[in-house]
Amino acid sequence: MIANFGLAALWLAAALAALQLLAASLALTGRGSALGAIIRPVAITQGLLTTLAFIALLVLFCQTDLSVKLVAENSHSAKPFLYKFAGTWGNHEGSMLLWVTIMGLAGGFVALVERRLPEPTMIATLAGQAFVSLGFYAFLLLASNPFERLDPVPVEGLGLNPLLQDPGLAFHPPTLYIGYVGLSIAFSFAIGALITREVGPAFARAMRPWVLGSWIFLTLGITAGSYWAYYELGWGGWWFWDPVENASLMPWLAATALLHSASVLAARNALRAWTVMLGVVAFSMSMVGTFLVRSGILTSVHAFAVDPTRGSFILALLAINIGAALTLFGLRAASVTEGERFALTSREGALVFNNVMLTATLGIVLVGTLYPLLAESMGQKVSVGPPYFNPAGAMFVVPMLLVLAVGPLLRWRNDSLRRIRPELVVIAALLLGSLAALAFFGVPLLPLLGLALAAVLAVASLLPLRGRKLRTVKLPLWGMVVAHFGVAVALLGMASDSAFTTERLVAMKVGDKVAVGPWELKLDSIEPVAGPNWTALEAAIEASYQGGKPDLLKPQARQFWSPPQATSESALDTRWNGQLYAVLGEQAEDGRWQLRLWWKPFVPMIWYGGLLIALGGVLALLGRVSSDLRRLIARDKIAYRRQRQGR
Amino acid sequence: MIRALCLLLAAALAMPALAQDKLPPAPYAYTQLADPAQEAKAHALMQTLRCLQCQGQSIADSDAPIAGDMRSQVRLRIQAGEDPEAIRAWLIERYGDYVSYKPELTGATWPLFAAPLVLVALAFALLRRRFGGKGA
Numbered sequence: 001m002i003a004n005f006g007l008a009a010l011w012l013a014a015a016l017a018a019l020q021l022l023a024a025s026l027a028l029t030g031r032g033s034a035l036g037a038i039i040r041p042v043a044i045t046q047g048l049l050t051t052l053a054f055i056a057l058l059v060l061f062c063q064t065d066l067s068v069k070l071v072a073e074n075s076h077s078a079k080p081f082l083y084k085f086a087g088t089w090g091n092h093e094g095s096m097l098l099w100v101t102i103m104g105l106a107g108g109f110v111a112l113v114e115r116r117l118p119e120p121t122m123i124a125t126l127a128g129q130a131f132v133s134l135g136f137y138a139f140l141l142l143a144s145n146p147f148e149r150l151d152p153v154p155v156e157g158l159g160l161n162p163l164l165q166d167p168g169l170a171f172h173p174p175t176l177y178i179g180y181v182g183l184s185i186a187f188s189f190a191i192g193a194l195i196t197r198e199v200g201p202a203f204a205r206a207m208r209p210w211v212l213g214s215w216i217f218l219t220l221g222i223t224a225g226s227y228w229a230y231y232e233l234g235w236g237g238w239w240f241w242d243p244v245e246n247a248s249l250m251p252w253l254a255a256t257a258l259l260h261s262a263s264v265l266a267a268r269n270a271l272r273a274w275t276v277m278l279g280v281v282a283f284s285m286s287m288v289g290t291f292l293v294r295s296g297i298l299t300s301v302h303a304f305a306v307d308p309t310r311g312s313f314i315l316a317l318l319a320i321n322i323g324a325a326l327t328l329f330g331l332r333a334a335s336v337t338e339g340e341r342f343a344l345t346s347r348e349g350a351l352v353f354n355n356v357m358l359t360a361t362l363g364i365v366l367v368g369t370l371y372p373l374l375a376e377s378m379g380q381k382v383s384v385g386p387p388y389f390n391p392a393g394a395m396f397v398v399p400m401l402l403v404l405a406v407g408p409l410l411r412w413r414n415d416s417l418r419r420i421r422p423e424l425v426v427i428a429a430l431l432l433g434s435l436a437a438l439a440f441f442g443v444p445l446l447p448l449l450g451l452a453l454a455a456v457l458a459v460a461s462l463l464p465l466r467g468r469k470l471r472t473v474k475l476p477l478w479g480m481v482v483a484h485f486g487v488a489v490a491l492l493g494m495a496s497d498s499a500f501t502t503e504r505l506v507a508m509k510v511g512d513k514v515a516v517g518p519w520e521l522k523l524d525s526i527e528p529v530a531g532p533n534w535t536a537l538e539a540a541i542e543a544s545y546q547g548g549k550p551d552l553l554k555p556q557a558r559q560f561w562s563p564p565q566a567t568s569e570s571a572l573d574t575r576w577n578g579q580l581y582a583v584l585g586e587q588a589e590d591g592r593w594q595l596r597l598w599w600k601p602f603v604p605m606i607w608y609g610g611l612l613i614a615l616g617g618v619l620a621l622l623g624r625v626s627s628d629l630r631r632l633i634a635r636d637k638i639a640y641r642r643q644r645q646g647r
Numbered sequence: 648m649i650r651a652l653c654l655l656l657a658a659a660l661a662m663p664a665l666a667q668d669k670l671p672p673a674p675y676a677y678t679q680l681a682d683p684a685q686e687a688k689a690h691a692l693m694q695t696l697r698c699l700q701c702q703g704q705s706i707a708d709s710d711a712p713i714a715g716d717m718r719s720q721v722r723l724r725i726q727a728g729e730d731p732e733a734i735r736a737w738l739i740e741r742y743g744d745y746v747s748y749k750p751e752l753t754g755a756t757w758p759l760f761a762a763p764l765v766l767v768a769l770a771f772a773l774l775r776r777r778f779g780g781k782g783a
Contacts, residue, residue, distance in 0.1 A: 233704070233708065235704075235707065240705070243703065298702075349778065356770045383697045383745050384750055387749035395763055505677050
């Protein structure tokens with residue numbers, strides 16, 4: 001019953017998307033201007049219907065309705081409720097439904113609140129959104145129906161991959177998807193603006209909050225995913241340059257560039273074609289990511305099912321959407337001029353440099369991710385990993401971060417370095433001083449650059465506040481300062497983890513002691529424990545930092561039974577200056593227990609940095625939205641007064 | 648009913664994953680070398696070797712038995728004084744290019760190495776066109 005209802009809602013939503021596209025096309029070509037009025041309500045209804053379909057699937061999973069094939073294959077009645085709920089998107093069909101739901105909601109939300117764009121551009125934007133949505137509706141309904149039934153009904157479900165049975169599942173996929181799919185709005189805005197040739201500061205100001213919103217979620221999703229991998233996989237790694245991770249990094253790089261170029265367009269009416277191009281590229285990268293993850297060409301914890309027809313379907317969608325957008329761009333780029341000129345030594349100059357470097361980094365990640373797939377299709381198996389991505393990425397990221405230290409101090413249009421000489425001296429002194437000090441201690445090259453840049457950026461990111469009354473500083477400026485400071489914090493964590501981590505792999509009897517960096521650890525006991533759908537061996541380890549009061553760490557080696565799989569639950573002890581990471585391994589033949597122990601100085605800074613970057617985005621968004629609202633209210637008041645005077 | 652049986656059968660077939668071979672791991676799979684300098688060298692190398700059984704993880708990040716065997720091999724050879732790149736070459740000879748995360752410049756991989764150069768050239772050209780002639 002609920003399944004049928006969900007499927008009906010989904011078909012209806014798809015039909016409304018078709019109507020939205022048709023009505024918008026007719027309205028734009030002047031054959032049905034009356035139809036223009038129905039587009040917004042249609043978009044909103046479509047969003048609500050997809051939401052209903054998604055809620056239907058949530059209910060089916062929470063009830064463990066085994067007559068639905070998807071539930072039977074991915075859930076189990078003994079699973080804890082949180083994972084029944086979050087398991088809704090822990091599979092291919094469910095996650096695609098989440099994707100389509102967010103896309104419908106985003107389109108509906110834009111239709112509901114966006115009032116700043118000229119009406120034709122708005123209609124063209126909603127046409128673009130409907131066009132892209134239709135493809136994904138088709139994919140969902142024709143190749144990945146989440147509501148397919150089973151007859152007869154099986155007695156029990158197969159369960160969820162134990163690696164996914166973690167609170168992270170409730171948080172990481174939805175946030176990441178809101179970010180991914182939110183970028184479809186930027187894509188549709190770009191399409192809309194290209195169709196009506198309305199690219200200017202007003203367009204950038206209208207687009208900016210949407211990009212900021214998606215970017216905040218993308219940042220949070222990546223940060224959460226990285227921390228999840230870090231504690232769940234049990235080896236202390238937080239980034240593997242895995243294609244699936246790269247799939248989330250690429251839209252983030254593009255969105256970061258877009259955010260900055262939209263600021264230039266909004267403030268100075270420059271970089272018009274470039275900004276529109278980035279709007280197209282950012283969501284294209286989201287779709288490339290979906291293709292990589294959902295097509296089954298990769299084996300990964302994210303690629304739930306392997307089905308070659310799905311791969312071809314997504315590839316076709318990708319080709320149509322990106323191809324159409326780029327063709328439109330090619331046709332219109334000549335009429336969208338670049339806009340105002342400016343000097344190299346200016347705020348815009350620094351932002352252009354940042355944009356080019358971000359885009360080049362994106363290029364490196366894209367090539368390094370796609371090339372092995374391409375080579376494999378030609379019969380060559382190659383692997384591309386950290387030894388490629390780290391140095392090749394650093395080629396562009398290091399110069400970008402250096403310019404990031406100086407750029408926010410520059411004025412728009414034209415400035416001279418002489419004006420900010422004291423600040424430059426501080427930055428240069430910090431850079432040289434920290435480079436020399438770190439080189440003296442023999443830190444390897446990449447972490448050395450990372451730590452030195454972190455020191456420089458931590459100070460330089462605060463410099464735009466100099467000489468201002470902190471109480472009068474506007475929210476968007478706070479946002480920039482906080483986000484840039486977050487970059488420094490994250491960089492400190494990354495570099496420190498790679499330069500200063502202490503690893504100890506030991507075999508211990510109960511009662512044995514071991515030192516890990518400044519920590520003294522004692523294995524107290526090994527006890528069996530049981531959870532709702534697993535049993536485990538749990539170690540109790542007393543850990544004392546520099547002889548202080550000991551904390552108790554309890555890493556587990558878990559054995560799930562449906563599906564049968566072993567996982568290790570690491571135990572973490574977090575201090576302000578780092579994290580102790582403990583994993584319980586197997587018992588050796590002589591009865592001793594394998595333990596893997598790490599002391600990772602400052603490693604949590606990676607994720608605190610990510611949170612700060614997202615917080616910066618939130619502050620900027622609040623600032624932009626509140627000033628937009630104030631302007632809107634003022635405009636309404638004037639209009640109201642005029643109306644009354646007119647009477 | 649037949650489909651339900653199939654599901655049950657599929658579940659039963661997945662069971663052997665539980666009964667992993669209980670051979671003890673290789674001597675240096677979970678044991679570090681006594682000399683910290685040698686261990687650091689071995690660890691750096693292990694981070695750039697792919698676990699052939701897992702999904703996008705290096706042998707330094709994996710519980711798979713084959714990753715343990717490879718870690719042990721790497722540590723033993725480092726201990727015997729072999730050069731890390733020689734060990735990599737030996738593993739590539741045995742398992743193919745796929746095992747190394749560090750692509751070598753060959754006829755098949757040149758686009759990877761051309762990409763950064765092309766990107767630098769493109770970036771330079773873009774910035775030059777933008778700011779051409781004006782200077783700082």
